[in-house]
Amino acid sequence: MSKSVLVVGAGGVGLVFAGLLARSSAATVSIHARSNYQAIVANNNQISVKRRDIPTESFVYTPHRVFSAADDKLDTKYDGEPFDYVVVAAKSLGTTALSGLDRYIDKSKTVMFLFQNGIEIEKPYLKAYPGVPLASAVVKVSVSLTAPIEVTFFTGFLTVEYGVVSDGGAPDAVAQRVREFGEMCDNAGIKHIPSPDIIKARWEKLLWNGTFNTLCAILDMPTIGILESGTESLARQVMAEIWEVAEKILGPGKWLPREHIETVFEFTKDRVPPSFLPSTLQDVRRGTPIEIEAIVGNLIRAAEEVNVPVPTVKVIYALLQGVNYRITHKNQL
Numbered sequence: 142m143s144k145s146v147l148v149v150g151a152g153g154v155g156l157v158f159a160g161l162l163a164r165s166s167a168a169t170v171s172i173h174a175r176s177n178y179q180a181i182v183a184n185n186n187q188i189s190v191k192r193r194d195i196p197t198e199s200f201v202y203t204p205h206r207v208f209s210a211a212d213d214k215l216d217t218k219y220d221g222e223p224f225d226y227v228v229v230a231a232k233s234l235g236t237t238a239l240s241g242l243d244r245y246i247d248k249s250k251t252v253m254f255l256f257q258n259g260i261e262i263e264k265p266y267l268k269a270y271p272g273v274p275l276a277s278a279v280v281k282v283s284v285s286l287t288a289p290i291e292v293t294f295f296t297g298f299l300t301v302e303y304g305v306v307s308d309g310g311a312p313d314a315v316a317q318r319v320r321e322f323g324e325m326c327d328n329a330g331i332k333h334i335p336s337p338d339i340i341k342a343r344w345e346k347l348l349w350n351g352t353f354n355t356l357c358a359i360l361d362m363p364t365i366g367i368l369e370s371g372t373e374s375l376a377r378q379v380m381a382e383i384w385e386v387a388e389k390i391l392g393p394g395k396w397l398p399r400e401h402i403e404t405v406f407e408f409t410k411d412r413v414p415p416s417f418l419p420s421t422l423q424d425v426r427r428g429t430p431i432e433i434e435a436i437v438g439n440l441i442r443a444a445e446e447v448n449v450p451v452p453t454v455k456v457i458y459a460l461l462q463g464v465n466y467r468i469t470h471k472n473q474l
Contacts, residue, residue: 144325147208147224147245149173150231151181153284153420154256156292157299158230158331160190163202167328171206171224175231176429178209180289189291193414198297223247226322229266230256230280232424233435238269248272248309252318256280256301258350258420259435260343261443263306274315276322278303279342283417295414300332304339338395344387345397348405350419350436351454352380358421358431359460365415373406375453380405382451386440389447428468433461 143166148159151174163170174181181188186207192198208219224245231239246253252274255262263277279302283295303322308315319335326333336342353364356376360366367376380402388396424431437458444451467474 144168144225144321145205145222146170146226146228146325147173148228148230149239149242150229150256151175151177152230152232153286153292153423154280154282155228155230156188156286157190157282157284157294158228158256158280158301159204160188160200160202160292161299161329161331162325163204164200165329167325168226169205171208172204173208173231175209177286177289178207181207184290187290189288191287191291191293192297193293193295193416194297219244223250225250225318226252226254228254228256232430232432233257233259233262234430234432236265236434236438238265240269242270246270246273248274249311249314252276252315252322254278254303254322257435258346258354258432259439260340260347261439262435267307272309273307274305274309274311274318275307276303276319277306277339277343279336279339279346281346283414285418285423295417296412298332300334301326302334302336302339302342304336304342306339341387341391341395344383344391345401347387347436347440348380348383348402349409351383351440352376352405353409354419354421354432355379355437355457355461357419358425359457359464361422361425363415363418363422364409364413368406368410377402377406378453379457382444382449382454383440386444386447386449386451389449390443425464425468428471430469431461431465433458433465437461 146168148155151172159170159172162168186203187201189201227245229239254276256278266275281300285293287293323333356367384402421431441458
């Protein structure tokens with residue numbers, strides 16, 4: 142029997158993940174959209190996935206259902222069956238869990254997956270939805286929401302690395318459901334990696350997100366601009382501070398060697414398309430609030446807990462707050 146999946150968040154990551162599942166018939170996929178809900182409905186719920194690398198493999202798909210969201214609360218009208226998987230791919234704008242998911246969840250059936258950016262994002266969900274099995278996931282993909290009903294997939298490469306944070310008291314049943322999630326990804330051509338240490342994986346992704354996502358948003362230019370404009374040394378300092386916090390938190394021998402910083406820069410130079418815009422820069426150019434707390438705020442708080450100085454990261458945090466203020470007060474400035 143086909144599994145049911147609700148993807149909460151109709152940004153680039155959510156729409157590509159949902160699209161690959163829907164195209165393969167690996168699952169019955171519904172979407173919860175916010176700002177682009179009306180546009181999706183007006184287009185008969187059809188969503189386009191454009192392949193930049195192989196245009197002939199672009200496709201259009203139609204989700205099983207499309208729900209609307211208002212403010213921070215989800216649609217209150219849903220009274221259908223609980224979903225097998227609820228995938229939260231919405232932006233993380235604060236230090237609290239996305240509210241209103243209760244009506245889509247059954248503790249004995251549903252596994253919740255967090256596809257959101259940042260570190261230490263799991264605790265609010267564990268508190269808001271006690272007893273609900275929770276898996277944390279790191280998603281690696283080059284994708285941009287290029288129109289309300291169109292997402293551009295730059296490389297065709299999507300990897301989901303995930304690990305169970307809470308089994309809700311039913312370890313065997315949850316382990317089986319997580320294995321079935323992996324099989325579902327296999328059928329959709331999505332690379333999936335069960336992680337023995339998902340917290341480490343989140344810190345590894347933060348090396349890139351906390352550096353390039355943030356600086357690109359502040360300077361309003363793609364990653365190639367960071368590498369060619371004379372600001373690479375600043376980026377290296379930011380990444381070094383993130384590395385030092387992770388080493389202190391995870392412990393000696395459990396973190397990546399410092400040389401990995403060079404690996405991240407080489408990957409960015411060789412593998413990230415010049416035209417790719419990191420998600421935070423996409424938000425800046427669309428004039429929508431940006432992710433600050435999950436990526437940088439939580440990093441600073443973690444650094445303070447282990448007494449690791451992060452002066453450059455604190456400057457980045459202040460500048461991002463200024464960028465966000467400009468966006469949210471654009472009609473008053």
